[in-house]
Amino acid sequence: MSTLPPSPVRLLLCDDHAVVRAGLRALLSSADGIDVVGEAATGEEALAMAAHLNPDVVLMDLQLDGGMDGVTATRQLTRGEQGPRVLVLTMFDTDADITRAVEAGATGYLLKAEQPEELFSAIRDAASGRGALSAPVADRLLTRLRNPRPALSAREHEILAQLARGLGNREIARALFISEATVKTHLGRIYGKLEVETRAGAVAVAKERRLLP
Incomplete structure (x- = not known):
């Protein structure tokens, strides 16, 4: 057959x-x-x-x-x-x-x-x-x-989006109704999670990973 x-x-x-x-x-x-x-x-x-x-x-x-x-x-x-x-x-x-x-x-x-x-x-x-x-x-x-990266929080995503618009800490604080000190704290965490040291570096990595809206 x-x-x-x-x-x-x-x-x-x-x-x-x-x-x-x-x-x-x-x-x-x-x-x-x-x-x-x-x-x-x-x-x-x-x-x-x-x-x-x-x-x-x-x-x-x-x-x-x-x-x-x-x-x-x-x-x-x-x-x-x-x-x-x-x-x-x-x-x-x-x-x-x-x-x-x-x-x-x-x-x-x-x-x-x-x-x-x-x-x-x-x-x-x-x-x-x-x-x-x-x-x-x-x-x-x-x-x-093997090396999982911690995820950004909802607030960190918001701050990253404002960062990509070129806003400074004071402007981000006003836009999100938080203090400048809080913005600085979140930025430090964002830099650590994205393994960067500068604002430009954070935005560049965020674009590469499609983390921006």
């Missing part, structure tokens, strides 16, 4: 750059067992197309121009038990981006510098429910697990 070959992985691409989508489609056409069933340029398009195309995997960029970003789209796509797996493919490997994507339900997180065969394997793994991480991403996650 002959054995039927496995069904190809139904893949939906989501990237806001048409050239990138065309390149990925051309690349994936050379892979055995992967069938690109659609292309979306926005998170909203990805949700609509996934609803009627029923892909096994959505290859998702994080940074999408206008409207819904990749993290929000990932959260929506993976909300139900019957939803597709989402495999992030991005240029960004900051701790904040990785954490947000994984918490949103992404099955894997790959960088666009990945080799084609690694991408093909990750797509097949994602379709089977197995996780897939680029080596640099896995290293960052392990480092973070």
Whole structure:
């Protein structure tokens, strides 16, 4: 009795750059067992197309121009038990981006510098429910697990946002209805948690980790 070959992985691409989508489609056409069933340029398009195309995997960029970003789209796509797996493919490997994507339900997180065969394997793994991480991403996650950083409090987030606007201590105190001494105390804690020594350094790290509204 002959054995039927496995069904190809139904893949939906989501990237806001048409050239990138065309390149990925051309690349994936050379892979055995992967069938690109659609292309979306926005998170909203990805949700609509996934609803009627029923892909096994959505290859998702994080940074999408206008409207819904990749993290929000990932959260929506993976909300139900019957939803597709989402495999992030991005240029960004900051701790904040990785954490947000994984918490949103992404099955894997790959960088666009990945080799084609690694991408093909990750797509097949994602379709089977197995996780897939680029080596640099896995290293960052392990480092973070070994050396967890304390989270900023709600007040510290507020002060950091005012700091990013270029406000001084007195102006921050007035804006948040607290004393300058309290502002200084919070700034000291923020510097310690972000491992910086200056206001500019705090803002730079906050932007890298996407801690600012």
